[in-house]
Amino acid sequence: MNEHDSEMIIGILDQMNFTQTENKAEADLIIFNTCLIRENAENKVYGNLGELKELKKENPELIIAVCGCMMQKKEIRDIIKSKYRHVDIIFGTHNIHRLPELLSKYNQNDEMLIEVLEDSDHITEYVPVKRKFSFKAYVNIMYGCNNFCTYCVVPYTRGREKSREPEDILNEVLKLSKEGYKEITLLGQNVNSYGKTLDSKLTFAQLLYMLNEVDGIERIRFMTSHPKDLSDELIEAIKKCDKVCEHIHLPFQSGSNNILKSMNRKYTKEKYLELVEKIKKEIPDIAVTTDIIVGFPGETEEDFEETLDVVKQVGYDSAFTFLYSIRKGTPAAKMEDQVPESIKNKRFQKLLDTLHPISYNRNLPYLNKIVEVLVEGTSKNNESILSGRTRTNKLVHFKGEKSLIGKLVDVKINTVKTWTLEGDLITTK
Ligand code: 5AD
Ligand code: SF4
Numbered sequence: 001m002n003e004h005d006s007e008m009i010i011g012i013l014d015q016m017n018f019t020q021t022e023n024k025a026e027a028d029l030i031i032f033n034t035c036l037i038r039e040n041a042e043n044k045v046y047g048n049l050g051e052l053k054e055l056k057k058e059n060p061e062l063i064i065a066v067c068g069c070m071m072q073k074k075e076i077r078d079i080i081k082s083k084y085r086h087v088d089i090i091f092g093t094h095n096i097h098r099l100p101e102l103l104s105k106y107n108q109n110d111e112m113l114i115e116v117l118e119d120s121d122h123i124t125e126y127v128p129v130k131r132k133f134s135f136k137a138y139v140n141i142m143y144g145c146n147n148f149c150t151y152c153v154v155p156y157t158r159g160r161e162k163s164r165e166p167e168d169i170l171n172e173v174l175k176l177s178k179e180g181y182k183e184i185t186l187l188g189q190n191v192n193s194y195g196k197t198l199d200s201k202l203t204f205a206q207l208l209y210m211l212n213e214v215d216g217i218e219r220i221r222f223m224t225s226h227p228k229d230l231s232d233e234l235i236e237a238i239k240k241c242d243k244v245c246e247h248i249h250l251p252f253q254s255g256s257n258n259i260l261k262s263m264n265r266k267y268t269k270e271k272y273l274e275l276v277e278k279i280k281k282e283i284p285d286i287a288v289t290t291d292i293i294v295g296f297p298g299e300t301e302e303d304f305e306e307t308l309d310v311v312k313q314v315g316y317d318s319a320f321t322f323l324y325s326i327r328k329g330t331p332a333a334k335m336e337d338q339v340p341e342s343i344k345n346k347r348f349q350k351l352l353d354t355l356h357p358i359s360y361n362r363n364l365p366y367l368n369k370i371v372e373v374l375v376e377g378t379s380k381n382n383e384s385i386l387s388g389r390t391r392t393n394k395l396v397h398f399k400g401e402k403s404l405i406g407k408l409v410d411v412k413i414n415t416v417k418t419w420t421l422e423g424d425l426i427t428t429k
Contacts, residue, residue, distance in 0.1 A: 001187055002068060004138040005096055006033045009067070011128035012099050024055060029063045034070035036153045038325035042070060049084045056086040063106065065089035067096065069157035071116055075328070081112060092116035093158055097124040119159035125168050135182050135406035136374065141169055141207065142188035147226060150264045150331040151296060151324060154189055161190070163197050166207060177216035182408065183374055184211070186222040192229035205237035212241035218408060219374065219391065220244045224251060227275055228266040235282050245391040246283055250276065251291035255310035256303035259296050262335070269306060276314050287317040287392035294351055295324040295344030297335035304347050308354050317362045317392065319355050323348055360418040363394065370426055371396065373411045375404045396421045404428060
């Protein structure tokens, strides 16, 4: 979500005739789009802002702006106001589209310009976007979250859930297809509750059927699904829509029913496992990935074992793993039995040791198989090696010409690793 917001910020600035630079010293404007989800993201911002003090002294014309989730918190704005006075403009998650006005309102000699809205019912359409890729695109389908998982700041920084009108989403996807985009990723904190705030009450499954009809778009992905809202109707839509990829990201966070309750996740381990079983039965080749938090307050060794048990029973293709991070203002931050860092770290390592061989095993069936790959770029270390993703979101490396970037190709897999597959180019489409 933040990455896509950054694409909008760049799109707005592009229209104002700014150009991008990698060199801070030559910038007229530096904007930090901040994240608050875990403490390390937050600390990084303070470090980065501190470093700019000197630069601002050397170049007083430089405008420094900070936006994003962190700016939604008054305490954090106060820290910036008192300790980072070289910051010029602060705005939040609900008013990115106001950036041109803020820049023109800002006066070098004035105080810090701050404009943050607590929440907004309004969805601003037609914000310019400068996308990172020319063949795959993020498309917001909804904003905010109503779930209030007890560890999470998102409902406080992104406000209440609101869905975008289906016509607006369709228009954006039609435009993307005309521009040659092949893959879209539909974004929402909980895509399964899409449509609840709309008069039409269109469901997420119905939205998928609608977008599946757009010519030119070859792949549809979506993030993120909350297990409590994943309907049979959606499973059927994933199965029936040929463009919807065989990959579901289904965060389970913890395998312990006590912890799930304390997290306010509204499902049990058993319900989650049943759901995954149903999905795998209906769509046998589907890749399942997840998010897991280790060391939530009150997590005992037995609770953690339940998490490992879910990992083993599901057999995840991959997982994002997080050490629980105290977020001020969330209910979990006030819970008494916080887990010591040393125990969290030990459990974290054990979790990785459990996950890795499972991911490797999930990749084994790809050996000698031909897979469709959307070529995304060259490998970091070797320009003659291309990298791309299968429909199941596996990273594939193979030899090929740079001109294939953005194209769909067939690759025969000859080597399987934990994180990647390697193969030979067979055909281009
Ligand atoms: N501590 C650790 N991980 C968190 N996440 C969200 N909040 C926290 C937190 N306070 C993780 C969850 C979520 C993912 C986006 O980030 O696993 O699914
Ligand atoms: Fe955070 Fe839970 Fe909403 Fe996801 S569903 S954004 S974890 S509150």
